[in-house]
Amino acid sequence: MSKGKLREDKTCLNCGTIVEARFCPECGQENTETRKSFHYLFTHVVEDLVHYDSGFWKTIKYLLFHPARLTREYLSGRRKSFVVPIKLYIFISFVTFFISGLLIPVNKMNIGDEKAPVVIKEAPKKEGLNIKYTNNDAPIVIKETPGNEGLNINFTNDSLPKQKNIVKVDEYGWMAGFKSVRELDSVQKSLPEKDRLSKLHYWFTKRMVSIAEHNTMREAFKKGVELFIRNLPKVLFLYMPLFAFWLWLLHGKKRWYYFDHGIFTLHYFSFLLLLTSIFMLLEWLLSMSDWLIFGIIQGLLMTVYMFWPIIYFYKAHKRLYGESKIISFIKSSCLFMTNSITLLIILILYSLYTFISIH
Known part of the structure; x- marks a missing residue:
């Protein structure tokens, strides 16, 4: 039985029939106040879903331990004893992603730790590329650096081992050797028509450079x-x-x-x-x-x-x-x-x- 407060007006809001009791004798709508608090809405949905009369626990048992039985029962017409499939999916989906957000918050992952290493398997293959890194807390490991002629890497972290395959990067402008979209456009215009990027390649590169221009790699x-x-x-x-x-x-x-x-x-x-x-x-x-x-x-x-x-x-x-x-x-x-x-x-x-x- 609903616990909603009855309206003083006895006219059904749905069909206009005079309602003497809680439910309209013509259309069956409950004659309760239409404005509800968030607490009422939340508890009403949960009670409606998990109340023993709704078959919630029976649905969960079949779902977990009896493959296809729930589907067979529903398709055979015995539906009153089980939660409606779409309603069941939405509820479980909400619970699952709520739990994942609660137990696995993204802001506490290592990706947000400025001291966690960032690993790149291969350095960009560009001649005369001058890379300068200034973030003293974020080491990056480059495992392979073939084909980089004139690569100039500036080390600034004295606490890191002096190995040529360890540099630091977590600053802006880390994509494709361009610091900004403006620099990309300038390079494009300076190249002969045949050497310029195709429209699709240029669009994708521009998007990547734009991301790197406003975000560090970790961000x-x-x-x-x-x-x-x-x-x-x-x-x-x-x-x-x-x-x-x-x-x-x-x-x-x-x-x-x-x-x-x-x-x-x-x-x-x-x-x-x-x-x-x-x-x-x-x-x-x-x-x-x-x-x-x-x-x-x-x-x-x-x-x-x-x-x-x-x-x-x-x-x-x-x-x-x-x-x-x-x-x-x-x-x-x-x-x-x-x-x-x-x-x-x-x-x-x-x-x-x-x-x-x-x-």
């Missing part, structure tokens, strides 16, 4: 990580229709609708996020002690976290679609490989987009 990397984590839930949500599409392609169109694959996708992604939440919480608890046994348990947890989603997917696919073991295994393997490659490509492109979006 740019830190901002990139923050943007990546902040928008990752949106990327995963937008990827789910593609995940369902691959399922649709490999299964009979008469027996299975795209809607059915969509429900399976929502449940599987909800499982992945829920497992991630549990894993992060357990990792955080175990990391509070340096006992050997806890380290062993952490290793076992990591193994479960890496392999259980794969096993879960194979089992869920077999139980939902009811095909023979061999056919189900072949289809599951194709789907797993296809989605892994597709998701990897999307994440790479998303990472690149994230980086060039830095200001």
Whole structure:
């Protein structure tokens, strides 16, 4: 029963019928005050979701320990006892990324530590390049420096070993040997037409130089990580229709609708996020002690976290679609490989987009 305060006006705001009790006899809308506090809205949503009558805990149990059972129950029409798939996914997604932000804050990562080393595998191959670094706290290790004629590196940190492969960089203007976009444009204009960068190459280089002009290497990397984590839930949500599409392609169109694959996708992604939440919480608890046994348990947890989603997917696919073991295994393997490659490509492109979006 709702605890909202009843309105003094007995006229239903939805259909205009006179409401003698709490609910309108015509449309069923509750005749309570429309203006609510944030506390009321938050507690109302949580109570509505986890109340024992909503089937929240039953949904969680099926989701974790019974692959595809939740999807089968929902598609068969027995839906009243379980949380609606999209509502379940949104709630678990919110909890997962809230926990990750709480337990793994970006501003406390090593990328924000000015004394942490920055490693570059290869120095830029430019003739007569003069690199001068002034940040005394940020060493950088250049592992390979072939093809750099006339490279002049100015060491300013006396505390670093005097080795030619150790220099310091964390200052502005670290991209492509240009300190600013203005310098890039000046070089471009001075070159013959045939030696200038193509339009696409110039646009990309200009964007990178602009980032380096206003951010140190650490600042740019830190901002990139923050943007990546902040928008990752949106990327995963937008990827789910593609995940369902691959399922649709490999299964009979008469027996299975795209809607059915969509429900399976929502449940599987909800499982992945829920497992991630549990894993992060357990990792955080175990990391509070340096006992050997806890380290062993952490290793076992990591193994479960890496392999259980794969096993879960194979089992869920077999139980939902009811095909023979061999056919189900072949289809599951194709789907797993296809989605892994597709998701990897999307994440790479998303990472690149994230980086060039830095200001």
